[in-house]
Amino acid sequence: MSKFKKDGNKSTPAVSTASLPDIVFMLLFFFMVTTVMREVDLKIKLNQPEATEIEKLEDRSLVDYIYIGEPTNTALYGTVPKIQLDDDFATVDDIQDYVIQKRADRPEQVQGAITVSLKVDEDTKMGIVTDVKQQLRKVQSLKISYSTREKVDKNKF
Amino acid sequence: MARNKRELQEINAGSMADIAFLLLVFFLVTTTMDSSWGLSRKLPPPLIDTQEPPPPIKDRNVFVVLANANDQLLVEGELMDISQLREAAKEFIANPNRKDELPEFKEVDVNLLGKMPVSKQVISLQNDNGTSYKLYIQVQNELEAAYNELRDQLSLEKFGTKYSILEDLAKSDLPSEAEPAKEKVKAVRQVYPQRISEAEPKETGN
Numbered sequence: 001m002s003k004f005k006k007d008g009n010k011s012t013p014a015v016s017t018a019s020l021p022d023i024v025f026m027l028l029f030f031f032m033v034t035t036v037m038r039e040v041d042l043k044i045k046l047n048q049p050e051a052t053e054i055e056k057l058e059d060r061s062l063v064d065y066i067y068i069g070e071p072t073n074t075a076l077y078g079t080v081p082k083i084q085l086d087d088d089f090a091t092v093d094d095i096q097d098y099v100i101q102k103r104a105d106r107p108e109q110v111q112g113a114i115t116v117s118l119k120v121d122e123d124t125k126m127g128i129v130t131d132v133k134q135q136l137r138k139v140q141s142l143k144i145s146y147s148t149r150e151k152v153d154k155n156k157f
Numbered sequence: 158m159a160r161n162k163r164e165l166q167e168i169n170a171g172s173m174a175d176i177a178f179l180l181l182v183f184f185l186v187t188t189t190m191d192s193s194w195g196l197s198r199k200l201p202p203p204l205i206d207t208q209e210p211p212p213p214i215k216d217r218n219v220f221v222v223l224a225n226a227n228d229q230l231l232v233e234g235e236l237m238d239i240s241q242l243r244e245a246a247k248e249f250i251a252n253p254n255r256k257d258e259l260p261e262f263k264e265v266d267v268n269l270l271g272k273m274p275v276s277k278q279v280i281s282l283q284n285d286n287g288t289s290y291k292l293y294i295q296v297q298n299e300l301e302a303a304y305n306e307l308r309d310q311l312s313l314e315k316f317g318t319k320y321s322i323l324e325d326l327a328k329s330d331l332p333s334e335a336e337p338a339k340e341k342v343k344a345v346r347q348v349y350p351q352r353i354s355e356a357e358p359k360e361t362g363n
Contacts, residue, residue, distance in 0.1 A: 018170075021170065024174055028177055031184040031185060032184055049291045051196055051295075060193060118195075122290055124290045125226075125289060133200060136200060137201065138203050143200075145196065146195050146198065148196060148294060150194055
């Protein structure tokens with residue numbers, strides 16, 4: 001009768017973990033390929049506004065970033081929104097130098113195609129953003145992009 | 158001799174997973190998923206003092222959007238909610254009923270489409286220093302959406318494809334696909350040119 005119960009007493013063998021490295025490597029490659037290195041250490045609170053009509057910036061090597069927002073370390077820097085260029089806080093007057101410096105780092109043929117991406121916290125007042133834009137105009141850096149998060153437009157479905 | 162053969166063992170691969178995990182964690186921590194999506198804009202060139210002031214634009218051709226420090230919108234002299242801005246802007250840009258108080262039209266020869274009435278519309282956007290960036294982006298987004306919806310409509314009517322799809326096609330690597338799409342995009346843009354002018358900022362209240 002118990003034709004199939006012959007092995008009943010034997011304990012089940014351990015699950016083989018030999019393929020675990022393969023799985024982990026697969027994950028590793030996925031993350032290596034899909035992600036990009038973080039450009040800077042953010043020293044500001046950055047909660048970007050949402051928008052629907054957005055475009056992707058094509059060439060990341062031709063984009064410079066300007067961050068504006070409330071410092072994360074409010075005890076040290078206060079709550080007034082500040083500008084961050086690369087890894088340091090800066091003032092509005094530093095923007096011209098920064099843009100010119102960044103432009104000079106690139107080959108001459110592509111200097112006209114540089115886009116400045118403004119990564120601004122949504123609670124920031126427009127005053128400081130406008131000041132930054134005026135500085136950008138002065139150095140003829142006219143292509144800008146307001147960095148936003150993508151919002152799903154319910155009307156489109 | 159026999160002894161030597163016994164020493165050729167397989168390398169233990171048990172720690173391979175640990176090493177891979179370590180690398181995986183490193184990449185997880187140092188990388189961000191944030192992509193560079195955003196609203197692209199072109200700033201006007203800096204003002205030159207000797208430059209002649211541009212000719213005045215008729216009131217009916219200008220759609221005035223004001224945003225104040227309390228994040229309220231004043232559109233064409235009326236208080237408006239952000240949710241209504243898109244429709245108002247579309248109505249203004251297209252002027253479907255040819256109303257007298259909405260913009261004038263000019264016949265323009267457009268490649269692929271022939272003679273088309275093109276509106277002389279200009280959208281003027283002015284914000285206060287105290288306006289929040291969030292509202293500013295919303296306004297920019299709604300205006301852009303108004304243009305895009307009208308362009309979609311026209312493109313569907315004339316070419317049978319949406320404008321947004323044409324734009325994607327124009328970026329394609331195949332010249333046989335990209336070239337005709339580029340022409341069509343250009344034609345649609347000529348009929349509905351995006352003219353958003355931002356006034357120099359002014360300070361009113363905090």
